[in-house]
Amino acid sequence: xxxxxxxxxxxxxxxxxxxxxxxxxxxxxxxxxxxxxxxxxxxxxxxxxxxxxxxxxxxxxxxxxxxxxxxxxxxxxxxxxxxxxxxxxxxxxxxxxxxxxxxxxxxxxxxxxxxxxxxxxxxxxxxxxxxxxxxxxxxxxxxxxxxxxxxxxxxxxxxxxxxxxxxxxxxxxxxxxxxxxxxxxxxxxxxxxxxxx
Amino acid sequence: xxxxxxxxxxxxxxxxxxxxxxxxxxxxxxxxxxxxxxxxxxxxxxxxxxxxxxxxxxxxxxxxxxxxxxxxxxxxxxxxxxxxxxxxxxxxxxxxxxxxxxxxxxxxxxxxxxxxxxxxxxxxxxxxxxxxxxxxxxxxxxxxxxxxxxxxxxxxxxxxxxxxxxxxxxxxx
Numbered sequence: 001x002x003x004x005x006x007x008x009x010x011x012x013x014x015x016x017x018x019x020x021x022x023x024x025x026x027x028x029x030x031x032x033x034x035x036x037x038x039x040x041x042x043x044x045x046x047x048x049x050x051x052x053x054x055x056x057x058x059x060x061x062x063x064x065x066x067x068x069x070x071x072x073x074x075x076x077x078x079x080x081x082x083x084x085x086x087x088x089x090x091x092x093x094x095x096x097x098x099x100x101x102x103x104x105x106x107x108x109x110x111x112x113x114x115x116x117x118x119x120x121x122x123x124x125x126x127x128x129x130x131x132x133x134x135x136x137x138x139x140x141x142x143x144x145x146x147x148x149x150x151x152x153x154x155x156x157x158x159x160x161x162x163x164x165x166x167x168x169x170x171x172x173x174x175x176x177x178x179x180x181x182x183x184x185x186x187x188x189x190x191x192x193x194x195x196x197x
Numbered sequence: 198x199x200x201x202x203x204x205x206x207x208x209x210x211x212x213x214x215x216x217x218x219x220x221x222x223x224x225x226x227x228x229x230x231x232x233x234x235x236x237x238x239x240x241x242x243x244x245x246x247x248x249x250x251x252x253x254x255x256x257x258x259x260x261x262x263x264x265x266x267x268x269x270x271x272x273x274x275x276x277x278x279x280x281x282x283x284x285x286x287x288x289x290x291x292x293x294x295x296x297x298x299x300x301x302x303x304x305x306x307x308x309x310x311x312x313x314x315x316x317x318x319x320x321x322x323x324x325x326x327x328x329x330x331x332x333x334x335x336x337x338x339x340x341x342x343x344x345x346x347x348x349x350x351x352x353x354x355x356x357x358x359x360x361x362x363x364x365x366x367x368x369x370x
Contacts, residue, residue, distance in 0.1 A: 017275070021268060028267045037251070046262055050270040057275060131250045149216060150251040156218055175212055182243035 005069035012060050024053050027070060030152055031077050037147030038081040038140055048084060052077040067161075074152070074162035078144050085140045127185075134184035142177040145170055203236040211237050215244050 003011070003019075005026070011019035031052055035045035055076050063072055135143065141163070148154045148162060159170045207230055213219035214227045231237055 017272075020275075021272075024268055024271060025264050028264060029261055032262060032267070042262075046267065046270070049262075049267055050274070053267075053271045054274055057271075127246070128250065128254075131247060132254075135247075135251075146247075146251065150248045156216070171209070171212070174216075175209060178212065178240070178244050178247065179208075181247050182240060185243060185246075 145173040
């Protein structure tokens with residue numbers, strides 16, 4: 001039977017490098033996925049992934065056994081990504097967006113998911129490009145909640161723990177991120193500005 | 198029964214439904230609302246599309262590095278002698294009755310309590326209360342008299358042997 005994360009952590013505390021290697025092997029893909037989702041650059045994401053695991057090794061004595069190891073690692077890599085943006089002075093590009101939350105705003109003409117399965121839609125190259133561009137315009141915290149929720153499948157509570165904020169903040173960021181993507185993508189959908197061209 | 202009219206609150210509920218975080222008691226109402234509300238269907242459609250796109254993109258093999266690539270960078274920067282952590286570092290968090298703490302905290306509390314006890318320790322530091330005069334018992338032994346002085350505290354006892362000159366001080370058995 002494979003050792004649990006907690007057992008591996010205990011072994012790392014006792015100086016077993018092989019246990020640390022196993023921990024890295026077990027979690028590196030998810031950690032890289034979070035970093036890649038936030039920084040959108042493979043080399044930077046790889047550096048941040050490695051830095052996150054070095055941070056784990058340095059701080060493992062402070063890891064509370066009551067917490068989930070993966071959530072703790074997510075928190076580390078998320079903070080490293082946010083620090084990365086501060087350090088390089090380059091937040092993800094932001095653009096002026098139309099007002100988002102006016103209840104009398106016209107409805108977005110996005111394909112009905114019931115009429116067109118999302119898998120079909122996302123494989124259209126123009127939509128993929130549009131999504132890539134729209135996602136790049138989100139702020140780092142908004143990207144982080146999107147990646148943790150959509151890619152890693154974390155619950156609101158787990159995201160809140162990983163990002164060190166409240167569940168309400170997580171929900172608010174998720175809502176605004178999706179709303180912004182909806183607005184940005186509207187012009188690429190059928191009936192949108194780009195779609196009409 | 199569905200909720201009529203589009204609102205931001207309904208979009209919040211739609212979002213929670215998409216994330217599987219909506220309490221069961223609200224699910225039927227949201228489902229009914231989606232039938233009538235084009236705006237919420239649009240929001241849900243965009244949310245689903247973004248979700249599918251993100252998942253397909255992050256799982257693309259060209260994005261994910263090989264483990265050896267990650268480990269090489271990590272292992273080269275690990276401390277050279279990765280021996281056991283010092284004793285204070287090896288003390289892990291202990292969970293007991295919903296509380297998480299480190300054993301070191303207990304040691305600190307114990308040490309503080311011991312110091313406080315020493316400071317207020319009445320034995321040998323503070324004068325005995327006036328009312329605590331030593332009680333004296335006189336015991337008539339067969340060959341010599343014994344005075345037993347019992348001070349204020351039961352574990353302190355002073356025994357004075359009185360014997361006639363020339364008689365050897367033989368302790369009782």
